[in-house]
Amino acid sequence: MDHTVIDGEWHSAESGADIREYIADDEMRENEEQGYLAGPKDWGPVQWDGWDRSAGGRTEINIHSPDIKTAEDIDPVREQLGIDTVVFSPGQFRMTTIPAQDKQVMYMRAFNDLTVDRFARGDGTYYAKLYIFGNHPEESAEEIERYGDEDGVVGAMITDVGPTYPMGHKSYEPIYEAAEKHDLPIILHSTTGIVAGFPIAGMQSKNFAEFHTLAHTIPKMWHANSLILRGIVEQYDVDFGFWEGGLSWIPALGERLDREYLERSSEFAELSKLPSEYLSEFYYGTQPLPEEATKMVDVVDLIERADLEDQVIYCSDRPHQDFDAPAAVNNVEGLSDEQKQKIFEDNARELFGI
Amino acid sequence: MTETSADESALQKVATTDELEPGSSSVVDVDGEQVALFNIEGEYFALSNVCPHQGGPLGQGRVEDNCVYCPWHGWQFDVETGEHVQGEDAVGTYDVVVEDDEIHIRL
Ligand code: FES
Numbered sequence: 071m072d073h074t075v076i077d078g079e080w081h082s083a084e085s086g087a088d089i090r091e092y093i094a095d096d097e098m099r100e101n102e103e104q105g106y107l108a109g110p111k112d113w114g115p116v117q118w119d120g121w122d123r124s125a126g127g128r129t130e131i132n133i134h135s136p137d138i139k140t141a142e143d144i145d146p147v148r149e150q151l152g153i154d155t156v157v158f159s160p161g162q163f164r165m166t167t168i169p170a171q172d173k174q175v176m177y178m179r180a181f182n183d184l185t186v187d188r189f190a191r192g193d194g195t196y197y198a199k200l201y202i203f204g205n206h207p208e209e210s211a212e213e214i215e216r217y218g219d220e221d222g223v224v225g226a227m228i229t230d231v232g233p234t235y236p237m238g239h240k241s242y243e244p245i246y247e248a249a250e251k252h253d254l255p256i257i258l259h260s261t262t263g264i265v266a267g268f269p270i271a272g273m274q275s276k277n278f279a280e281f282h283t284l285a286h287t288i289p290k291m292w293h294a295n296s297l298i299l300r301g302i303v304e305q306y307d308v309d310f311g312f313w314e315g316g317l318s319w320i321p322a323l324g325e326r327l328d329r330e331y332l333e334r335s336s337e338f339a340e341l342s343k344l345p346s347e348y349l350s351e352f353y354y355g356t357q358p359l360p361e362e363a364t365k366m367v368d369v370v371d372l373i374e375r376a377d378l379e380d381q382v383i384y385c386s387d388r389p390h391q392d393f394d395a396p397a398a399v400n401n402v403e404g405l406s407d408e409q410k411q412k413i414f415e416d417n418a419r420e421l422f423g424i
Numbered sequence: 425m426t427e428t429s430a431d432e433s434a435l436q437k438v439a440t441t442d443e444l445e446p447g448s449s450s451v452v453d454v455d456g457e458q459v460a461l462f463n464i465e466g467e468y469f470a471l472s473n474v475c476p477h478q479g480g481p482l483g484q485g486r487v488e489d490n491c492v493y494c495p496w497h498g499w500q501f502d503v504e505t506g507e508h509v510q511g512e513d514a515v516g517t518y519d520v521v522v523e524d525d526e527i528h529i530r531l
Binding site: 125127128129130131361362391392393394395397398401 | 512
């Protein structure tokens with residue numbers, strides 16, 4: 071059966087220069103336009119990470135597709151892939167690599183202005199998430215206040231790699247208050263940029279494969295662990311979405327959390343159920359689904375055992391090199407038509423309110 | 425792979441040799457099927473254009489050492505057997521027959 075397909079993540083693809091155009095202060099904008107003599111002009115203060123994601127040019131999907139300037143630029147590829155509705159994620163999420171800490175907030179604001187101007191249409195086809203910064207929680211909360219009720223803004227995305235603290239830390243509370251007030255889900259998304267923080271610093275990977283295998287999943291466990299153990303899940307009525315880390319880490323974390331909880335619950339915040347049961351209330355993007363060849367993972371069984379039928383949302387992750395076409399969901403053997411309907415459409419409508 | 429003997433009834437002309445220079449590829453529509461054609465150093469190969477992984481366009485892939493790399497996720501297929509070199513999937517192949525300057529595939 072054909073399903074309506076809502077894609078929980080297609081990345082916009084702006085350069086540092088595109089974002090710079092939205093810096094509100096004229097003098098700062100001019101400074102930024104003229105200030106980066108030694109680096110690629112397009113990148114400005116955002117650092118290019120030097121990874122070859124194309125295996126020596128053998129794949130052609132380019133994460134910084136400069137032709138995606140506005141939502142409608144993806145019409146042809148979206149239609150070709152059979153996707154009806156897209157919830158954009160910020161493309162230039164390696165903003166956390168901006169070395170000047172006193173410019174990060176200025177760029178975050180400019181970035182959200184760009185997103186609202188070019189991508190958050192709210193027209194039934196295109197929606198978008200704001201960009202928020204873990205290390206600037208007050209200012210991130212202000213961004214949610216500023217745009218949280220805008221038509222077409224349906225979430226806030228945080229780069230989960232590189233913030234100083236895991237997301238159960240009290241410093242994040244302004245973000246959760248604002249998200250709760252505006253009923254915006256918070257989507258955790260990693261970066262494979264070179265970020266001077268956990269878990270990138272210290273990984274010492276020999277190549278992109280060694281790096282990328284872990285770079286998305288480890289921070290998911292770091293934050294989910296913290297959100298549950300420190301009781302954010304009880305304190306705030308906020309939906310959390312874990313994008314791009316796959317699904318198989320969920321039972322691994324649940325197993326460890328429950329074990330610790332049963333042995334030392336006094337070190338946990340006041341919880342009303344087993345820690346693993348909170349994992350069944352978070353949302354998860356499908357991308358990347360396991361390959362059929364990975365026989366040790368049974369997605370259908372995982373969805374049933376972890377009670378994730380209403381929590382999993384199809385995400386393409388275009389235009390990134392490891393994107394999943396809707397075929398990736400259809401290829402999962404044993405998913406019922408009803409489960410596919412939820413993954414492709416119903417769960418996204420519920421989470422994003424579209 | 426290129427054949428010389430032909431069972432005429434099952435052959436379908438898909439291109440002429442001057443349309444497919446050595447080192448080039450193209451995609452043709454044969455009765456609604458997308459077929460990727462490759463000329464590798466004068467030898468012709470035909471595969472389904474639809475990658476068995478998620479449907480990527482194999483005819484646009486880079487060719488190296490008698491393999492084509494899917495431009496979407498880089499899966500590597502042997503152009504002669506259609507086998508995925510690292511896995512168990514395979515893409516359908518077609519026998520190719522060249523007569524005079526016409527390239528045919530056997531359906
Ligand atoms: S679609 Fe061909 S490798 Fe994924």
